[in-house]
Amino acid sequence: MTLNDLQQTKDAELAARKRIVLRCCLAASCSSSGSKGVKERLEKAVSEAGLQGEVEVRGVGCMKLCCEGPLVAADPANTLYVKVTPDNAAAIIAALRGGKCTLPQADPGSPFFALQEAIVLANCGVIDPERIEAYIAADGYLALHEVLAEMAPKEVVDAIVKSGLRGRGGAGFPTGLKWGTVAKSPGAKKYIICNADEGDPGAFMDRSVLESDPHLVLEGMAIAAYAVGADQGFIYVRAEYPLAISRLQNAIRQAKRVGLLGSGIFESPFNFNVDIRIGAGAFVCGEETALMASVEGKRGTPRPRPPFPAERGLWDCPTLINNVETFANVAPILRRGADWFAGIGTEKSKGTKVFALAGKIRNTGLIEVPMGTPLRRIVEQMGGGAPAGGAIKAVQTGGPSGGCIPAPHLDTPVDYESLTKLGSIMGSGGMIVMDETTRMVDVARFFMEFCMDESCGKCIPCRAGTVQMHQLLEKILARRATARDLAKLEELCDMVRNTSLCGLGQTAPNPVLSTLRFFRNEYEELLQPELHAAPPLTAKA
């Protein structure tokens, strides 16, 4: 593959493009509500109407408004049909010919779509994720070519540093700094890992990216590999994402076939191979050291850091490990420039962030917004607020490691620092909205149960502490607890947070702590009076 070949592929793809495109979402959410059948009927209807020369029915990735699926979009009219059934196919074709259409539609100009800014999701729901030509036609792999042909590895690292990109897995570590550390670590063999073990309840950003634009992630990984001097990559993806796995496998196969992965990429001396490792369903394997143990074929348990993966990771070699969304930002940054990227977002949080909107909200789905967007804009304008006119009570971010942000703080801008200040975290992008019917102690109990079940069992505070915290929460909910139990719960939160081995345990108390901070009255309302007076602390003289 050369730059010329890349251009030819793009030209051929654009030349073959038909006047009208019917985009049919085939990502996990829509296909689980029957979008495959919709696509088949659309194809049939097109050929029956003799429109094959004019209309293309294209299977695409996520079109974001998941709650209204199956979704079908008609270009260039920019019509978005919602809740499409196979029987609607004929009506959609008729509408293409100028007929009157009574099918339910969503307004592509509504705030849900208009307020989005797509970098990571630019191709999502637009291109066919199963064809590498479609990705190339959207300027795919151009950045990789430029990097290999014109940039030294150090320059690539510098560009990422300059862009201000921070890890999208949750903690927000500066990506360029991490790349620089791996690049500087001595060692002939280095590895790249893409963490696609997305496990937070209510989070589906990474799944959507992998299902909708797998080549974007592969290109980002290849660029990273060149920058740090690695030649082997692994994508660790959970087994619960079969569609993402099959699209990745397909994408890797295609990229290898045309020479965009493998040996001598773009006729340079750079080699890079990617393999998939499938997780067996343990949440803790999203923690980087546990993930690496799992890739090595061992029991997926974390180990103390340091040494950090950048020094000693996979098989003790320097390893760069980034999240799916982080890698997905890489190619756009190099294609459009670090300054362009650094111009989006806030002073310390650059670029955009993808969120999965879920819970008690009208528009559930996938959104990508610039960093610093106020939470209120996301949940009220874009999300449409709570269904049936209810009031939003809180927004949970960061999954079991995060916290609840109460309604009075909805004007908080979404960036790493602001969310941390409120006792929550940016997290990987799950955003669960709660309305007045949600009991906050219930929420805390739910997440504690999750952490208890997902604790690997290696360190005592997390293994046994989550069990006791869960029991105390159950006791509070059953109205059997007293103020002393609540004090015990708070003491355990402090202990588990400070003494646990890995991030899972260290952040497991967060949902309790943040609900206690803003909704303490809900806990206190459930407490019972003490049956016995507290024993004297010191013996009487």
Add this chain to the structure above:
Amino acid sequence: MAAKTLIIDGKQVSAENHTTILQAATDNGIAIPTLCHLEGVYDVGACRLCIVEVKGTAKLLPACTTRIYEGMEVTTDSERLRKYRRMTLELLFAERNHICAVCVANGHCELQALAYGLGMDHVRYDYCNPAWAVDASHRFMGMDHNRCILCTRCVRVCWHIEGAGTKNVAGRGTKSRIISDLNEPWGDSTTCTSCGKCVLACPTGALFHKGDTAGESVRDRSKLGFIVNAREKQQWTV
């Protein structure tokens, strides 16, 4: 090898480069409580009893896996650390059955000794009372999962000293357990060499030699009859 100087509990000490805080402290007569640490096998930093405060770091660090550096200032004992360590022990005692009076390890148990040493005189949490089985299928040794604290010392000695690789951890969270081979009865294990190192390594009464348990200490009264019979009837056979 280059030496580093550091301060542990206000005492200036020196230790070789690359040693751990635990090693440096032990060499200088400063005791740090440990449970999963075992001389001779690598450390995993799992029990969190050896956590120490290091000046300049907000996080508490496990002494067994944290390397020393020049000028490091370590506090191994403080009110906060003692409280956390006591709570860790309380959590362990509440997790499974650790009733000392009926345990083979009573009196020579590291968990018991730590509880005494740290003044953990009662458990404030509800006991979980899980019903774990006892694997007595092996000819010489037994495993009582109720006593297990999942320190994985047995797993590490089995893999890295004996090289048999019989012991492993299965399950997760509080339902984790030590298994033999692919979760078979220990007596059916084809890899176990019956070396007994796991029993030597176990800090509690979870792994024991058969015959050591209270229930097995049967008095053989027939010996008395034999002697009396021999003395009175001059008969030396039973």
